[in-house]
Amino acid sequence: YHVSMDALASLCKRRGFIFQTSEIYGGINGFWDYGPLGVELKRNIKESWWKSVVQTRENVVGLDSSIIMHPRVWEASGHVGNFKDPMLDCRETKGRYRADQILVFKHKSNAATLMFAYPEDEEPPRKKVKKMGKQNPDEYEIVPLLDIPVENYDRLVGPDASEAGTLTEPRAFNLMFKTHVGPVEENAAVAWLRPETAQGIFAQFGNVHAVSRQKIPFGIAQIGKAFRNEINPRNYTFRSREFEQMELEYFIKPGTDAEQHEYWVSERLKWYERVGLPEGRMHRDIHEGDALAHYASACTDIMYDFPFGTQELEGIAARGNFDLTQHQNTSGKGLEYYDEETKERYLPHVVEPSAGVDRIALALLCEAYRVEWIPKDGGEVLTADPDAKRAPEGYEARTVLRFAPSIAPYKVAVFPLLKNKEELVGKAREVFEQLNERWNCFYDQAGAIGRRYRRQDEIGTPLGVTIDFDTLEDDTVTVRDRDTMEQVRMPISELEAYVAEKVRF
Numbered sequence: 158y159h160v161s162m163d164a165l166a167s168l169c170k171r172r173g174f175i176f177q178t179s180e181i182y183g184g185i186n187g188f189w190d191y192g193p194l195g196v197e198l199k200r201n202i203k204e205s206w207w208k209s210v211v212q213t214r215e216n217v218v219g220l221d222s223s224i225i226m227h228p229r230v231w232e233a234s235g236h237v238g239n240f241k242d243p244m245l246d247c248r249e250t251k252g253r254y255r256a257d258q259i260l261v262f263k264h265k266s267n268a269a270t271l272m273f274a275y276p277e278d279e280e281p282p283r284k285k286v287k288k289m290g291k292q293n294p295d296e297y298e299i300v301p302l303l304d305i306p307v308e309n310y311d312r313l314v315g316p317d318a319s320e321a322g323t324l325t326e327p328r329a330f331n332l333m334f335k336t337h338v339g340p341v342e343e344n345a346a347v348a349w350l351r352p353e354t355a356q357g358i359f360a361q362f363g364n365v366h367a368v369s370r371q372k373i374p375f376g377i378a379q380i381g382k383a384f385r386n387e388i389n390p391r392n393y394t395f396r397s398r399e400f401e402q403m404e405l406e407y408f409i410k411p412g413t414d415a416e417q418h419e420y421w422v423s424e425r426l427k428w429y430e431r432v433g434l435p436e437g438r439m440h441r442d443i444h445e446g447d448a449l450a451h452y453a454s455a456c457t458d459i460m461y462d463f464p465f466g467t468q469e470l471e472g473i474a475a476r477g478n479f480d481l482t483q484h485q486n487t488s489g490k491g492l493e494y495y496d497e498e499t500k501e502r503y504l505p506h507v508v509e510p511s512a513g514v515d516r517i518a519l520a521l522l523c524e525a526y527r528v529e530w531i532p533k534d535g536g537e538v539l540t541a542d543p544d545a546k547r548a549p550e551g552y553e554a555r556t557v558l559r560f561a562p563s564i565a566p567y568k569v570a571v572f573p574l575l576k577n578k579e580e581l582v583g584k585a586r587e588v589f590e591q592l593n594e595r596w597n598c599f600y601d602q603a604g605a606i607g608r609r610y611r612r613q614d615e616i617g618t619p620l621g622v623t624i625d626f627d628t629l630e631d632d633t634v635t636v637r638d639r640d641t642m643e644q645v646r647m648p649i650s651e652l653e654a655y656v657a658e659k660v661r662f
């Protein structure tokens with residue numbers, strides 16, 4: 158990997174992609190703000206998804222449902238009863254953990270020795286085992302905490318504690334944020350912040366179907382905020398308590414589930430490649446047996462190799478007609494579809510691709526980040542050694558975000574060669590204003606031209622246009638490519654077509 162999460166977080170803060178929320182008050186765990194560049198990146202991700210899933214398909218329509226819905230929606234969906242994670246506390250440090258994400262270092266033969274617990278995405282505490290137990294770590298095995306009988310908890314040492322017996326028993330914790338609607342805080346007024354956007358689609362299935370006059374198969378898509386009171390938010394923005402989802406419910410004829418599921422998995426993988434996540438870093442995690450919900454016939458998670466491990470970006474599930482059945486039964490309103498060709502009436506099945514905007518933004522940032530060593534006198538560009546403090550003799554370091562041009566926050570940066578030459582500045586403003594009508598562009602006249610290029614490299618702007626003295630003579634400009642750093646000369650009249658081709662979705 159080219160990036161440590163610390164280096165990435167530091168760039169994101171310095172350049173205005175991501176800030177800790179309400180930072181001036183010390184922040185609040187699991188919540189993030191997107192700065193001027195982050196908001197553009199996220200908009201481009203959402204726009205690309207919307208285009209690929211909704212606008213270029215005649216049989217998919219959009220919806221924007223409210224975040225707070227009737228509480229019975231969440232009874233019907235099963236979220237009030239079942240949307241729970243097992244949680245446990247550390248008695249000593251008061252730290253809180255998801256029990257299903259804790260692993261335990263356990264002695265293979267001596268059942269009476271201490272057992273060390275640690276979160277699954279951290280390094281196993283071999284050193285700690287060696288020191289405290291004075292044992293050879295190879296005599297230990299690693300098992301999930303939930304496999305340890307509760308009566309043995311008194312021998313467990315928690316992740317940040319030194320005392321045995323520091324972990325409480327796991328208990329179920331509902332992840333939905335609870336609030337009240339109206340001026341009285343009584344039980345009858347309890348409402349929930351949605352933990353997914355999908356249920357808004359199912360609850361409006363009847364209305365949307367009636368107005369859109371679609372025939373099966375057809376889809377309803379939605380992008381919006383979702384809220385989960387995650388027990389431990391971690392890995393930067395990867396697991397947050399407020400995040401954005403992009404969800405499609407694709408309603409299909411029962412019996413076509415397997416083929417439609419496979420179709421959407423491959424469609425979505427193509428999209429990931431287009432926005433800049435290479436096939437080699439993407440994986441399918443196919444759920445089988447116990448890992449599959451009882452109503453689902455298939456579920457594939459789309460995974461990406463993050464620097465902190467291979468993790469889910471999107472889940473694609475064939476959910477049968479579980480959700481529509483639940484809402485029909487709970488609301489008493491008929492949600493059946495009438496098939497005019499076969500004269501049959503049925504509850505459609507559904508395939509649900511459900512993706513997280515924030516996780517995709519993070520993956521794109523991880524993927525795009527590079528530090529390169531540029532030879533001062535020409536020659537081959539080197540990928541920097543991440544552990545080196547500075548570039549070797551004769552080289553200069555540059556940080557570059559190699560975003561796919563279609564999702565880069567700014568598409569073009571425009572520079573007058575010198576800021577104190579009125580004709581250059583006037584011409585540069587003219588070019589900037591022309592391009593900025595169509596794309597998000599950046600104008601910069603401060604400092605040496607090389608430094609201005611570097612500033613744009615660091616935020617991933619794919620093209621730089623420089624207006625120099627020749628421009629005033631012949632109306633041509635220099636266009637610099639972020640990745641190759643090569644420059645071409647072209648007439649201003651060809652600029653728009655050139656940029657359009659480069660930044661196409």
Ligand code: ATP
Nearest residue numbers: 387395396397400469470471472511512513515516
């Ligand atoms: P995980 O197992 O990682 O908690 P999940 O399987 O519960 O995720 P889904 O319920 O399938 O997630 O939600 C669909 C998508 O929404 C996920 O693939 C992810 O991109 C996004 N998402 C879910 N929870 C979070 C979160 N806490 N922070 C950011 N994105 C999330």
